[in-house]
Amino acid sequence: MADFETFVQRILGFKRTGEIGKQKTSEAPTLLPGPDDPIFEGIPIANKLAAFKTITSMLAEIKRSTAVQIGDNLQSLQDSEERLQLKVSDALGQLAVGQHEIVAVTTTIAERLFKVVVTKNYARDDKDPLPPTPHPIILHPLEPDDLQGWSAFDYMIAYTKNSANYW
């Protein structure tokens, strides 16, 4: 049997940067199928989600079980725009997470539009509605109910100030 760490490195060595459909993503393993890949045909969505959870659970266990050597996954990413995109997606991911959320962020730029897609998974202190169907849904950030005509900037400041009263 091959050494466990060597084996893990062999698998983890092949990751990062690729394209799903035509949309570039910050961290799409090139070796995984896209959403329309025929390989997924006929598999119920619940099974796909269960498969995804198995993958993430196994990755979490690998991290706990062995010190994964950090390689430079960006070496092959010479395109400075892609590097910047990756950096900004990572930064937005950091900012999106407050305490317990689990997110993945991808970004694209088209003309003067900066498009962000946040993939959100269930977290135990979730406050947002979950899809009523077994399928994923796309939501758009909603204006707060209590905005009362305020600008987002002033609302943010009020929230910061007010946070003393609920945190």
Add this chain to the structure above:
Amino acid sequence: VQDNNQCTSHTHTINRKPPSLSTHLWILSNVLCKGGQSNHDWTEVTTNLTRYVMARSFQKMNHRFNNKYLSLPFFRSLLNVNAVPIMSQQTLEKERDQMEVDSDRRFLEDFINISPLENHDFIDVKIPNILHLAINLSSDDNSLELYTNKTSTEFHQLLLDILVKFRGALQKVTSYDNANAKKDTTGEDPAREDTFNKNIHNIHVYGYALLRLSRGHAFRLHLENIAKLLEDPFHSGEEKEDSDEEEEDSDEEEEDSIEDFDEELEAIQPTFPRTGGLPKSYTAWLRLMVSHFDAIEIVVRFLQKLQCDTISVDILVAPRTDNTLLPWQELFSGSYLPNMDSGRNTTGIPSQDDIRVFLEQGISRAEAVNHDFELAKMACIQWSPAQNPQHSQATTTLGLFPVNSNIRPQVNDILAKINEWQLIPHVAPKREKAAVSRIILSMMRHLKTDLQHQKDGLFFFSKLEDMKLPEWPMGTSANQLSFHEISQL
């Protein structure tokens, strides 16, 4: 870094609950998009956005800083450096990165010069040489040398002072928060607001200073200079830290166990580079502590340059499902993943069959080692106390080790020694038999330790069979880069 007193003018009453991710993203996208175009300049936007992010994430930051295994060893090791050595010629000649020098300059401009130094609890150390540099700073001077043999001791004391105060502010606001959580929090409380805002302000000020230092040339030189005095956080002092921490932070200990926070922090561990020496690990640690500040700076700088009209945010929400996992055997059965190499082995990537066989073999080995370990444990119990061993039971237990086990030679040696022990005549002095008996016990314990090591090495496989969906307790950005990678960007 600006004072946030302007907040007091906002008397708007809003819902008494933290923003959901949806509301949070609405705030972020609107503030970031319109921030540069409205009557608020980017400095004002950055300042208020930072305060807002601090108010939203201070618990996570506090927990990250105070992790006793992965963070506090770095902090304490720095605290334990009492005397800063004279820089070696090699350190003095380190190449200067202009971006790092710029970060040092901004540290002096934005923190030292603007900080209200007359307020004695803001910086508690005397830094005359650094102050001199800050006062005489010229904006177009690219030759700034913040870290020299003249300033190195001041720099170290200042660094520690900022770290201690940053940690203190995080702890204060978190403990205040915890205390409040147990009370009825209906109704506004000006004292609570003052305390909260003061600590958020301090987290902002000290966190920003640490960001500048972590990106600067001076900090890098300092770490090189004191490298020999630093402890390797992954190889020393863990037990000591452990016991210290238990006494010091018993409340946190309780909270940690309740919240089961370890998983995310375990996940952070491998992101520290293990190569490149201790200075790199320490830099990675500090950058992680202030990653929120870094993230704000990256996003704001990017959007300033982009001048975008619109930020569009979509949230892809997965349905809530139960915790059922797909059995891993099925995952690699060919239906869920592309068979990357189909056994041709031309790319070096394991095929799904390779992976499945590898995992099956690993599980079998883990089961065998766990079984052997239990036998060794049993034998140790049966041979202890060594003066009066249950030798026949121990012999039977040792006989249960599989013949083809890789530790069978060790087992045979122990059995031979037991045989030798049995052949010692009754008339021989008691201590002669006792001495051999102790050797046997020691051999058994060796065997048990060896098996424990093997067991540790196969931990992944042991967990694989009963793997449950982890409750990820703290927020995770799935595409969070390692700090090694961030430094390459």
